[in-house]
Amino acid sequence: MTEDFDASGAERGPGRFDLGGGRSVSRLGFGAMRLPASRRGVPPNDRETGLKVLRRAVELGVDHIDTAAFYYHQDGPAANEMIRAALAPYPDDLVIATKVGPYRGPDDPFPSGQLDASGLRAEVERNLTELGLDRLDLVYLRPGGLETPQDEPIGERFAVLAGLREEGLIRRLGLSHVSAAQLEEARRIAPVTAIQNRFDITLPQDAELLAICERDRIAYAPYFPLGGFGIPDDARVNAVAARHGATVPQVLLAGLLALSPVMLAIPGTGSPDHLAENMAAGRLALTEADLAELRQ
Template sequence: MTNETNSSDWTLGGDLPIKRLGFGAMRLPASRRGGPPNDRDISLEVLRRAAGLGVNHIDTAAFYFHGDLHANDLIREGLKPYADDLVIATKVGPKRRPEDPMPIGEMEPGELRAEVERNLTELGLDRLDLVYLRVGGMEPAQEPIGDRFAVLARLRDEGLIRHLGVSNIKVEHLKEAMDIAPVAAVQNWFDITKPQDAEMLEICEREGIGYAPYFPLGGFGLPDDERVNAIAERHGATVAQVLLAGLLELSPVMLAIPGTGSPAHLEENMGAAGLRLTERDLAELRQR
């Protein structure tokens, strides 16, 4: 593997160089679930500032919307014409109608093509760089995923998708997917204070698969962790910066995608790229 743990770069799928600190678009339409929609101009400012700070990996989905604000539309409006090195990842699988406050179920295999085409249209692209099959709800999927992943593999063969990923899965699902087509990335719930997906991460390291944790900052508010708080104080950094820097130090395949609808929070998150944790810091983070 060519990537060092503290390197800022990763080559997705063997051919798409990206910065390991990217941007998640979930909070662009609304900063919190059930809250008011964000200001459209501020969301566009966040996207453009992210690009200006060197972000070239954006994670999105057509089901990221709040009212009339859709993450994909904002990305197209704010960043197109896209930079040559920009990699946009999206997810398909969850069902969500305009009136639904959150996804209400999972798509059948026959519904996935239309969802891929919807992402293509909203983003203004002819081919999607990376498409995750997102399965399950708040917990990882229980049932096999092969029939749904095979649909995306066929769309990849047709040229609509460049690389494939899987999200919210168990080890057996990754193995099932890899028997069908190459897997470029995994996206599971993971943060530095709860590294519950260690086996999956080891497989990704061995196979050269990117690991892009969702909720890298805890998901529902920053975790109150004594170790993280102490490290942040020592470095004069914020808790969010320590959480992100810890992820990047943890593994060379880690792709952090923190999201925000705030320019100030964006600047804070991106500051994690310059934070170098010491061996003492890392040893403390590894303690359970």
């Protein structure tokens, strides 16, 4: 890995996005899903290493961390507990986002079902307790699994979160793994600050919803920004990385940031080395020729 990117990228950095209410975040944040374990079906990561990763992420400028109460290893640490242990009392400028909807039982290796509207308050309160917060900065409703988003009604569930926002337990609301129709349904109930759907520059499958977010200044924070199930072996990305002396993950992240001003990248890792690599992507300035090649 090299971090000697050109000066224009060093001066620009990843940029910031205004979430509203006087709060903006760096467009390069941190996802906590991989803190407990690097992937499904493997032993847990070392907790102390994870705490160091979190502290170093904040030192490197991360002020947006994405997590969930169902991010935990059955035989090891939980992401929320690690975030609290590493960072509380929290910096004033730190935004912690979480998501609710998926159900994970105590013996489930990963979420296997969905909470109905009656279960969402308890899940929000669980996140508050685990993180040691009185109010959550951003809560996403995630109504589906990894399959293509469906147009099932989400109004009843989203209305529960809107009510918790009115009570002061949540500052901002988001949606994860949803369609344009579901976004429209939710916005009739309460403002939507952010979307979290699957997207990476080799799999730009959500262009319609991204365009809506750009039009209405809604943050778009894709999950699996680095491919999710392994780093993509893409000839276009490989060529751009070689030209810049960068790594493929760095090009994937820099490509996302260059694609849209509303894009927030939230790569996650339990490795200090991978953290440094990911954060260096914020200084990688891709050229118009690079971006044209990536779009082919």
